[in-house]
Amino acid sequence: MNLLHLRRSLRVRLLAGTLFWIAATILLAGWVLGSLFRQHVEDQFHSELAMHLDQLTAQLTLDEQGKPQLALPLSDPRLTRPFSGYYWQIDRVADAKQNSAGLVGQLRSRSLWDHVLAVPDQTPAGGDVAYGRVVGPQDQMLVTVQRQVRLDELPNQAAITFRLTAAANENFMLEPVAHFSGILWLALGVLAVGLVLAAVVQVVSGLAPLRRLREALGAVRNAQAQQLEGQFPVEIMPLIDDFNKVLTQNAEVVERARTHAGNLAHALKTPLSVLANAAHDDALDRAALAHLVGDQVGIARQQVNYHLARAQAAATSRMPGARTELKPVLDGLFRVMSRIHTERHIALEQEPFAAALSFRGEAQDLQEMLGNVLDNACKWAATRVRVSVRCQDAMLTLTIDDDGPGLLPEQREAVLQRGVRADEQTPGSGLGLAIVDDLARLYGGHITLTDSPLQGLRVALVLPAV
Numbered sequence: 001m002n003l004l005h006l007r008r009s010l011r012v013r014l015l016a017g018t019l020f021w022i023a024a025t026i027l028l029a030g031w032v033l034g035s036l037f038r039q040h041v042e043d044q045f046h047s048e049l050a051m052h053l054d055q056l057t058a059q060l061t062l063d064e065q066g067k068p069q070l071a072l073p074l075s076d077p078r079l080t081r082p083f084s085g086y087y088w089q090i091d092r093v094a095d096a097k098q099n100s101a102g103l104v105g106q107l108r109s110r111s112l113w114d115h116v117l118a119v120p121d122q123t124p125a126g127g128d129v130a131y132g133r134v135v136g137p138q139d140q141m142l143v144t145v146q147r148q149v150r151l152d153e154l155p156n157q158a159a160i161t162f163r164l165t166a167a168a169n170e171n172f173m174l175e176p177v178a179h180f181s182g183i184l185w186l187a188l189g190v191l192a193v194g195l196v197l198a199a200v201v202q203v204v205s206g207l208a209p210l211r212r213l214r215e216a217l218g219a220v221r222n223a224q225a226q227q228l229e230g231q232f233p234v235e236i237m238p239l240i241d242d243f244n245k246v247l248t249q250n251a252e253v254v255e256r257a258r259t260h261a262g263n264l265a266h267a268l269k270t271p272l273s274v275l276a277n278a279a280h281d282d283a284l285d286r287a288a289l290a291h292l293v294g295d296q297v298g299i300a301r302q303q304v305n306y307h308l309a310r311a312q313a314a315a316t317s318r319m320p321g322a323r324t325e326l327k328p329v330l331d332g333l334f335r336v337m338s339r340i341h342t343e344r345h346i347a348l349e350q351e352p353f354a355a356a357l358s359f360r361g362e363a364q365d366l367q368e369m370l371g372n373v374l375d376n377a378c379k380w381a382a383t384r385v386r387v388s389v390r391c392q393d394a395m396l397t398l399t400i401d402d403d404g405p406g407l408l409p410e411q412r413e414a415v416l417q418r419g420v421r422a423d424e425q426t427p428g429s430g431l432g433l434a435i436v437d438d439l440a441r442l443y444g445g446h447i448t449l450t451d452s453p454l455q456g457l458r459v460a461l462v463l464p465a466v
Contacts, residue, residue: 010210011203018199026192030185037184038177045173046131049145052076052166053129056088060162062151068092068107068162080110083137085169089117093148093161112137119144119165133170142167209233213240220247268303271296323466324363326389326396327355333370337385341378346385348378353389358466359396361443366463369436373400373447373459376433380404384454395445396465404456412449436461 052074059070068090073079078086090107106116115137129147136142144167152159209232219225227244274296278289334348359366377385381402388399407415416437433447440447445463452458 011207014203014206015199018203019196022192022195022199026188026195030188033184034177034181037180041173041177041180045143045168046145049143049166049168050129052079052086052088053145053147053164056090056164056166057147057149060090060149060151060164062160066160068151070107074109078111082111082113083140084111085140085172087112087117087136087142087167089119089165089167091119091163091165093121093163117142117144117165117167119146119163119167121163134167136167136169141170143170143173209236226251264303268300271300271303322361324359324361324366325355326353326357326359326366326398329359329363329366329370330387330389333367333374336371337374337378340375344378344381345383346378346381347383349384349386351386351388354391357389357391357396360464360466365439365443369439369461369463370398372433372436373398373461377402377404377457377459381456386454391465394465396463398461398463400459400461401452401454402456403452403454406451406455406457407449415449416447 055074056070059072059074061069061071063069074088076086078084079088086109088109089112092106108116117134117136119134120132129145132144132146134142134144144165146163146165148161148163150159150161212230213228213232213236216225216228216230220228227247228240232240275293278284278292284292330350334350337346337348374385374387377400381404384401384403386401388401390397390399415433417434437447440461440463443463445461447462448460450458450460
């Protein structure tokens with residue numbers, strides 16, 4: 001799989017995004033937890049040193065010669081064990097009047113043995129403490145806390161300033177942090193591996209329905225199934241249902257095309273047979289032959305036009321987004337009918353309706369249906385043709401009434417059949433209402449014929465609205 005395919009892979013994208021956030025979260029969690037633990041250990045370490053310094057300050061006194069001493073030993077036994085890592089030291093700060101500088105007369109813990117801490121004088125005045133780092137016995141790196149204490153316990157003697165230092169091996173602070181960090185990163189590593197495995201399982205199992213969908217599509221493509229079959233998650237089922245609808249519509253289109261082709265072939269068989277027989281009939285003169293050819297060609301043309309209209313309607317009836325405003329189409333047909341039937345002086349009436357009403361389909365199909373119905377009404381009307389429109393439940397109902405002779409109930413079904421006319425003396429092919437009925441059904445509508453309040457025929461054309 002090349003780089004382009006990897007970039008387009010949904011599995012790779014999901015895994016890459018998940019792994020990135022797992023790594024980022026693990027690193028952030030490790031840094032935060034490690035920092036919190038390190039800060040906690042440092043605070044505890046410094047608190048212990050401060051406690052030693054406070055005890056040292058509390059127990060510091062002067063003997064009769066003015067030398068520092070401890071009234072009681074400190075409570076921590078580690079301060080008496082040589083090189084234990086915990087130490088204290090008391091230094092007398094030289095007085096400026098003595099013309100000397102530096103520290104004199106050290107008093108130190110048993111744990112220092114014979115070692116003297118070379119602690120730089122960084123202690124602030126006023127009893128505040130200061131932290132630092134020095135090298136202790138056996139090259140131990142020590143963390144120190146210092147404080148200056150001024151004693152004036154002896155009479156007739158000036159106050160003496162001492163610097164008190166408590167120290168501890170820095171490793172006592174660093175080793176727990178290092179140990180905890182090792183355990184922490186090991187635990188986070190195990191957690192990361194578990195999360196990665198969970199992410200892989202989730203992605204593989206989550207995309208498994210897509211693999212089954214591909215297999216179902218392959219079965220349809222290989223003609224092993226007519227529709228997508230199988231159990232799929234509820235999130236994919238709308239896609240499956242829509243795709244199955246498309247497959248059903250395609251099957252309907254193919255079946256409809258076969259039906260149209262068969263009907264057209266059957267309809268053309270008769271005129272072609274008549275023409276073939278006439279071509280071998282020596283008894284027909286030229287004029288009779290020409291008349292016969294003209295009649296049969298006209299019949300064939302009518303059949304071709306009829307089936308072309310049905311094929312066009314079948315191709316456009318399911319087209320998404322098709323919309324035709326009703327008002328302009330109806331006004332245009334009224335103008336056309338007024339000119340075609342001008343000698344009959346038919347009054348075309350249009351009851352008011354909302355201008356926003358629209359037909360969910362192609363304008364050409366709407367003109368074909370309304371044009372046939374209006375033309376039929378104008379042919380049979382005595383003086384009036386009235387059109388009314390209403391919309392209910394997303395369906396348009398166009399009602400065309402005329403004051404003509406109307407139709408008997410037994411004639412109404414017959415006139416919707418191809419080639420059937422109510423009156424053979426009236427010009428026409430008998431295909432007008434049949435085309436209207438076919439087009440209406442293709443759009444999910446229908447046409448009904450009933451008695452009109454104007455004493456003629458009422459045609460109700462029901463079509464989908466937008």
